[in-house]
Amino acid sequence: MTTPGEMSEADQIKTFKDFLTQYNKLSELCFNDCVHDFTSRKLRSSEDKCTVNCMEKYLRTNQRVSQRFHEFQMIANENMLALAQKSPN
Template identity: 65%
Template sequence: MSVPLPPGATGLENIDPDQIKTFKDFLISYNKLTELCFTDCISDFTSRSIKGKEEKCALNCLEKFLKVNQRISQRFQEFQVLANESAIAAAQKMGGS
């Protein structure tokens, strides 16, 4: 049986705990993504097969999800930088006086 390895790992012997964490995060977001796109795109259960429209919807959903996440992460980082800067400024004010 083949065990799926985290990307970048060369063998089972030496896997970095950080890699496992990243891989776990990836799997979690994969599951969330499946849940979201399935709920939003698949609602016809009169047939077993996935229709062209359903597949298109799910693939668009995936692509958009990734873009939305990217955008959110950009905005989040911007706030993070701002918060850090003001924390540093406050610390300097305290230490400088």
């Protein structure tokens, strides 16, 4: 076991992997949603702005979904506990 507050190596690798996966997904999403014009080699300023907004918005989306998700998790856990206490087997 690890000391509290410190991640095991496996956990750290998992976190890093999740980060990279998220990074790739974000690039794909924002590229597909923001970049449509290939008449120029450089990113247009509108494309640049769009991609940055896209990224920030996605992260905020994730944050909000995470909050709601955990609320539902908590309720589900409480229900499960109540159920287990009512009928111990």
